[in-house]
Amino acid sequence: MSSPAPPSSGRSLASLIPAYSVKLNRAYLLAPAVAAGLLAAVLLFSLVDFSAFSASSRALPPPSRGSSRAPANASALSRAPVRTALDTLGTRPPEPFTALRDAYARWDAAVGCPAFAEKYRSWSPDPAALQDPEAAPCGELRLPHVTLAVRGVTWVPDILDGVYQCRCGMTCLWSRNEEALADKPDVVLYEIWPPPDTRKQGEPLRAFMDIEPTRKRSGHExxxxxxxxxxxxxxTYAGKFFRITHNYHVATHKRDDVLVYWSSSRCFEHRNKIARELFRHLPAHSFGRCENNVGGGDKALEFYPDCARDGHSSSEWWDHLHCAMSHYKFVLAIENTIADSYATEKLYYALEAGSVPIYFGAPNARDLAPPGSFIDGGAFASAEELAAYVREVADDPAAYAEFHAWRRCGVVGGYGRNRLDSLDTLPCRLCERASRMGGRHAPAPPPNATVS
Structure with missing residues (x-):
């Protein structure tokens, strides 16, 4: 098979994941017009010669959503798509492998970075998926220095405390210790508890953070x-500060007997069901409490003594998950729920560990992740179909190496901006927003005003 095929019939694996928000469409009203259009298209297409196009062209990414711009080079429309190793999957005999460098060498010889870059040259992520941290004009800043106090949060590590030199010459003092601010803060950050119902003139702006899938405003921020x-x-979850204490040692060889890593200790049934169905067809190890099949949660160091390097002696699986998963070709990554733009550490852990995520989650993950870096589990009609594709990739070193080409060739797509929108850069971006509003000097909202 040359590429993941869309679900043909029945329930796909992705349908097992609950969605918090479902948007109804009225496509059924267009059915007669669509049928007539398809008939006309068939008649038209019968007159066109498509011999220059390979059947694997469906593996190429679609054009950016919401964009009607013509390609910079009009001849691109008539140019045959670039064929890479994944486009020709199945044309080479199976060749089990473990050494990553050997796989990279095979891919370099068969494809190479210039061809990979050309494949994604005309593709770009949807700009609406990620904010542009440099979009606001510098002239809108009202305060050259902003002080921010952190209160009652769980996602913000202490290491973020400090003074930041931000863009446009603005500086930001971010601290959990309000004594260090030496003044009333311009903005206060809340997450566990909602902010106060009211804000009087001269009091700090109220910032409220909710990055759970429910994503609900407090109404008073x-x-x-x-x-x-x-x-x-x-x-976004794409930064480093969510998980700075983890062991980032990465293995240079991949297991060839067990293909998939999974670890989860929040045992949602929809996730367990996907894992169970997939593991019936693929050899896998589950290290968490959910569907554990390795004999307990303390097997990481027993399986992989190299993960004890650099003083990481804890036996808990979560302290070594990056290191442990790096020994596997694939990592099963299933979000708690499907929601637009809700791509969490489950996706980014696998990418950072040098493995290929088998991902069930955000419908627009292609806008957030590097091009060609993961397998979209929701694109398959069944566990059997997905497992067959995974096995085929696992036994083709050139095809497998292509999932890592983005990091070797510098083709990062929307992932670059995703990192710029992560928790790592929140201090400057939040302080900049507060500066544009005037900080504690901003006008007080009307009494009983509710943020919509």
Whole structure:
């Protein structure tokens, strides 16, 4: 098979994941017009010669959503798509492998970075998926220095405390210790508890963060921080500060007997069901409490003594998950729920560990992740179909190496901006928003005003 095929019939694996938000469409009203259009298209297409196009062209990414711009080079429409290793999957005999460098060498010889870059040259992520942290003009800033106090949060690590030199010459002092601010803060950040119902003139702006899939405003904040680009300030999970204490040792060889790694200790049934169905067809190890099949949660160091390097002696699986998963070709990554732009550490852990995510989650993950870096589990009609594709990739070193080409060739797509919108950069971006509003000098909202 040359590429993941869309679900043909029945329920796909992705349908097992609950969605918090479902948008109804009225496509059924267009059915007669669509049928007539398809008939006309068939008649027209019968007159066109498609011999220059390979059957694997469906593996190429679609054009950016919401964009009607013509390609910079009009001849691109008539140019045959670039054929890479994944486009020719199945044309080479199976060749089990373990050494990554050997796989990279095979891919370099068969494809190479210039061809990979050309394949994705005309593709770009949907700009609406991620905020542009440099979009606001510098002239809108009202305060050259902003102080921010952190209160009652769980996602923000202490290491973020400090003074930041931000863009446009603005500086930001971010601290959990309000004594260090030496003054009344310009903005206060809340997450566990909602902010106060009211804000009087001269009091700090109220920022409220909710990056859970429910993503609900408190109704009393002046600035709302969520994972979606529609929020006042976007915070994605793509940065490092969510998980700075983990062991980042990465293995140079991949197991060839067990293909898939999974670890989860929040045992949602929909996730367990996907894992069970897939593991019936693929050899896999589950290290968490859910569907554990390795004999307990303390087997990481027993299986992989190299993960004890650099003083990481804890036996708990979560302290070594990056290191442990790096020994596997694939990592099963299933979100708690499907929601637009809700791509969490489950996706980014696998990418950072040098493995290929088998991903069930955000419908627009292609806009958030590097091009060609993961397998979309929801694109398959069944566990059997997905497993067959995974096995085929696992036994083709050139095809497998192509999932890692983005990091070797510098073709990062929307992932670059995703990192810029992550928790790592929140201090400057939140302080900049507060500066544009005037900080504690901003006008007080009317009594009993509710943020909509």
């Amino acid at each position: 002046d600035i709302f921080i969520g994972y979606h680009a529609d929020d006042d300030v976007q915070v």
